[in-house]
């Protein structure tokens with residue numbers, strides 16, 4: 001197995017990759033996250049690729065052989081994309097819109113295989129999970145937002161934290177919601 005670099009500042013992604021038994025380094029770079037209107041699946045794959053690409057650019061030395069992994073997660077409610085909230089008000093609005101409904105969580109993954117400083121192979125894919133939330137009261141939303149937990153998360157919630165009490169069901173890969181479809185990644189990497 002070649003050296004793996006996770007191109008992500010997300011602690012959740014770090015934990016999931018470590019949980020799967022991989023050894024890796026973390027490198028974060030500033031990828032441009034502005035995207036033009038695309039389907040959710042195209043959008044997360046494109047953003048994941050940009051994150052991986054930005055890290056690959058740091059590895060232009062001829063001796064670098066590595067696999068760079070980028071990922072991006074968004075929440076989609078009835079066709080509307082919800083990224084990370086910009087502030088507490090935005091988080092409240094997002095949670096009010098998710099309350100009592102089912103939404104989709106998309107995570108895109110990009111695998112960039114770098115040999116002698118150039119990308120020899122690139123692969124992108126995504127996973128989608130349905131998440132259903134119970135109806136939340138205004139007070140519950142306000143209390144949850146005040147906890148600070150939603151602010152660095154797509155859709156303004158983390159299924160793995162205190163928001164667990166608002167989740168009535170999911171269909172698909174739980175870990176995809178947390179930020180990495182780890183089983184899919186594991187099986188792709190097994191064959192390389």
Ligand SMILES: Cc1cn([C@H]2C[C@H](O)[C@@H](COP(=O)(O)OP(=O)(O)OP(=O)(O)O)O2)c(=O)[nH]c1=O
Pocket residue numbers: 007008009010011012013028051071072073074075084105152153154155157158159160177178179
């Ligand atoms: C829906 C949901 C999202 N999230 C998180 C996963 C991601 O970290 C974040 C989505 O933002 P991203 O922009 O995908 O990732 P990031 O900015 O945290 O990290 P990086 O770009 O460096 O890889 O939301 C949860 O932790 N739990 C959840 O239930």
